[in-house]
Amino acid sequence: MLRAFTLLLICQLAGEVTAVLTGLPIPGPVVGLFYLLIGLMVYRTPTPWLETTSSGLLKHLSLLFVPASVGLIQHADRLQVEWLPLLAAVIISTVAAIAVGALTFVAVARLTGHPAQGEDHKP
Structure with missing residues (x-):
């Protein structure tokens, strides 16, 4: 679970940095999700630890x-x-x-x- 959250936060950080440095009118977390999407497309299938954590987050999505x-x-x-x-x-x-x-x-x-x-x- 810690690896998955670390990966998600790294993608968000990379998205924030990209949005700030380029001046994109897109929020950093959205850019970070795009980076995560690219990574998932490259590796074709999510790892079990990422899939487990993502499922847990989706179960509690209403809290957001x-x-x-x-x-x-x-x-x-x-x-x-x-x-x-x-x-x-x-x-x-x-x-x-x-x-x-x-x-x-x-x-x-x-x-x-x-x-x-x-x-x-x-x-």
Whole structure:
């Protein structure tokens, strides 16, 4: 478990350093996850110790929403003023994410030769 957390923190640190040095408008932890993704793609399969720790983190993922909830409470006055643009952004981004996901699914299904649900499969 210690090795896995060390690896995750090293990836996050590398992402933070990259984001600061390059001035990217992307948060460092996101860049760090990209580095982790590249590492997993290079090695093809995660090690058992990384898989065990990742599964444990995913089981308790809901705890990561606590800081976001506290942030919402702290900025309640701002939310009262700017609720309409925030609501519009949430709705538009949700619809866009669903549309992109559906289009990606259909494109991958066609590329792999598997019919999407509702399409007739022609051998």
